[in-house]
Amino acid sequence: MVQGTVHKYPDNVDTDVIIPARYLNTANHAELAAHCMEDIDPDFRKKMHAGDIMVAGWNFGCGSSREHAPIAIKESGIACVIAKTYARIFYRNAINIGLPIFECEAASDGISDGDEVCVDFDTGLITNITTGKTYQAQPLPPFIQNIVNKGGLLNSLK
Amino acid sequence: MGMTMTQKILAAHAGLDKVEPGQLIMAKLDMVLGNDITSPVAINEFEKAGFSSVFDRTKISLVMDHFAPNKDIKAAQQTKQSRNFANKYDILNFYDVGNMGIEHALLPEKGLVTAGDCVIGADSHTCTYGALGAFSTGVGSTDMAAGMATGQCWFKVPSAIRFQLTGSLQGCASGKDVILHIIGQIGVDGALYKSMEFGGPGLASLSMDDRLCMANMAIEAGAKNGIFEVDDVTRAYLNGREQHPGVTYAPDPDAEYEKVIEIDLSSIRPTVAFPHLPENTKTIDEAAALNVAIDQVVIGSCTNGRLSDMAAAAAILKGRKVAKNIRAIVIPATQQVYKDCIRLGYIDTFIDAGCVVSTPTCGPCLGGYMGILAEEERCVATTNRNFVGRMGHPTSEVYLASPAVAAASALAGKIANPEEVM
Numbered sequence: 317m318v319q320g321t322v323h324k325y326p327d328n329v330d331t332d333v334i335i336p337a338r339y340l341n342t343a344n345h346a347e348l349a350a351h352c353m354e355d356i357d358p359d360f361r362k363k364m365h366a367g368d369i370m371v372a373g374w375n376f377g378c379g380s381s382r383e384h385a386p387i388a389i390k391e392s393g394i395a396c397v398i399a400k401t402y403a404r405i406f407y408r409n410a411i412n413i414g415l416p417i418f419e420c421e422a423a424s425d426g427i428s429d430g431d432e433v434c435v436d437f438d439t440g441l442i443t444n445i446t447t448g449k450t451y452q453a454q455p456l457p458p459f460i461q462n463i464v465n466k467g468g469l470l471n472s473l474k
Numbered sequence: 475m476g477m478t479m480t481q482k483i484l485a486a487h488a489g490l491d492k493v494e495p496g497q498l499i500m501a502k503l504d505m506v507l508g509n510d511i512t513s514p515v516a517i518n519e520f521e522k523a524g525f526s527s528v529f530d531r532t533k534i535s536l537v538m539d540h541f542a543p544n545k546d547i548k549a550a551q552q553t554k555q556s557r558n559f560a561n562k563y564d565i566l567n568f569y570d571v572g573n574m575g576i577e578h579a580l581l582p583e584k585g586l587v588t589a590g591d592c593v594i595g596a597d598s599h600t601c602t603y604g605a606l607g608a609f610s611t612g613v614g615s616t617d618m619a620a621g622m623a624t625g626q627c628w629f630k631v632p633s634a635i636r637f638q639l640t641g642s643l644q645g646c647a648s649g650k651d652v653i654l655h656i657i658g659q660i661g662v663d664g665a666l667y668k669s670m671e672f673g674g675p676g677l678a679s680l681s682m683d684d685r686l687c688m689a690n691m692a693i694e695a696g697a698k699n700g701i702f703e704v705d706d707v708t709r710a711y712l713n714g715r716e717q718h719p720g721v722t723y724a725p726d727p728d729a730e731y732e733k734v735i736e737i738d739l740s741s742i743r744p745t746v747a748f749p750h751l752p753e754n755t756k757t758i759d760e761a762a763a764l765n766v767a768i769d770q771v772v773i774g775s776c777t778n779g780r781l782s783d784m785a786a787a788a789a790i791l792k793g794r795k796v797a798k799n800i801r802a803i804v805i806p807a808t809q810q811v812y813k814d815c816i817r818l819g820y821i822d823t824f825i826d827a828g829c830v831v832s833t834p835t836c837g838p839c840l841g842g843y844m845g846i847l848a849e850e851e852r853c854v855a856t857t858n859r860n861f862v863g864r865m866g867h868p869t870s871e872v873y874l875a876s877p878a879v880a881a882a883s884a885l886a887g888k889i890a891n892p893e894e895v896m
Binding site: 328342 | 662859
């Protein structure tokens with residue numbers, strides 16, 4: 317269960333704006349986080365607090381396969397991402413590195429930038445505390461839950 | 475109900491007679507790929523998890539192509555880490571400066587991937603090898619690490635959209651124009667989580683370079699993979715090249731598709747994708763009428779850096795001059811393509827026209843180096859993405875097009891129709 321302030325983004329947020337390739341000459345998590353979202357939201361780092369929630373539209377994380385993208389978001393302190401859909405490589409990568417993500421069209425439509433939102437990871441229940449509305453996200457399939465519960469893909473293979 | 479090509483390949487690699495869309499499977503891998511950006515992250519995860527061996531040193535390819543030859547100290551550290559890992563585990567297919575090329579041009583050229591293979595790569599354009607009739611898809615670095623350690627990867631079996639090709643390309647139209655047209659039609663998430671399967675009577679008219687270009691950009695429609703039926707063109711390409719024998723899979727006659735889209739190749743016009751999404755397409759007739767002034771042209775990349783791409787550009791640039799104040803950058807995708815360009819006189823043509831010719835690198839495509847754009851500059855590129863800031867400053871713009879359109883635009887100093895040059 318997490319609760320935080322929402323940072324809202326549009327459809328088709330691509331991995332080049334999540335972490336521009338000019339910063340991919342390092343795999344250092346903190347350095348990647350320092351440039352997270354800077355090409356579409358230069359103030360992201362200044363305004364966000366650990367535990368905040370990212371909400372977006374369709375096809376979040378499209379483009380490159382760079383795992384640096386979910387790493388930059390997670391390392392920034394974002395507690396979870398809610399979008400209508402995800403690009404498939406980003407979806408895999410988020411699960412593999414342990415960034416909680418949920419697909420929920422109604423929540424994406426009903427939540428505004430700056431809203432206070434609570435997400436129950438076990439049930440997929442999303443509560444907009446600012447408006448009082450609730451939304452039900454698809455819980456993760458058991459196969460994926462196993463990866464997440466074991467702390468990522470590599471730990472699940474051991 | 476029958477299976478699509480992709481479903482058949484996945485079933486075979488999972489040791490199953492049949493799979494269905496949505497089914498989660500564990501599949502054996504024929505190749506695991508990484509580059510100088512994604513491999514370091516994978517190596518860190520591999521080591522952190524305590525693995526001490528790779529599943530098969532002959533089935534891993536590490537290609538130093540994105541920021542290599544090293545663009546700065548940090549990039550040098552990343553190739554060094556990859557090089558050390560390759561040496562430690564005696565990785566057979568480690569490609570470094572001197573023999574490297576852009577990964578998705580290099581692996582097919584070297585015959586490291588072939589028909590019927592199941593391939594993952596920590597690079598989104600790994601879907602390129604579907605042109606050979608392989609299942610091939612991009613993954614992240616953690617999947618790459620797990621693949622290197624175990625030789626396996628989990629997949630959710632995709633449904634498919636069938637693209638039934640008829641007719642043949644006319645004039646300056648190429649595979650790039652077909653795939654841009656398709657992305658314009660279905661959108662950047664039009665094939666999300668799905669296979670794009672290409673076949674039909676028009677297939678035989680498409681060269682292997684056209685097919686590699688089209689499969690390459692399947693990811694730009696959100697697809698899990700793009701895949702082409704195997705025919706005489708495929709067999710001619712693989713013959714004498716493939717390093718292990720390929721297996722031909724054909725879709726069942728009663729395979730189930732979410733949608734069948736007919737594409738008449740004869741009707742495809744040269745096509746340009748405007749900023750900032752590959753789906754923002756216009757025909758060259760619409761685009762040229764807008765008089766979009768440009769600052770730079772890039773001809774190369776894993777999408778369009780092959781010999782026929784160089785030939786298309788050379789045919790337009792021969793005996794002509796790049797417009798004043800235009801930087802034209804040509805990047806043959808592999809050393810072999812580079813040598814063929816020298817042999818065929820293309821390099822002379824490019825340099826005489828006022829272009830610069832670079833050693834193979836992904837460099838400018840992803841805004842790494844070798845052609846970064848300043849504030850509000852515009853570039854016509856034969857690359858695959860035109861996102862905000864993709865090639866440099868967040869206010870710069872990338873227009874995606876074929877080598878013919880890019881070359882014609884370099885001559886005109888604005889987006890131009892190659893048919894009016896030829």
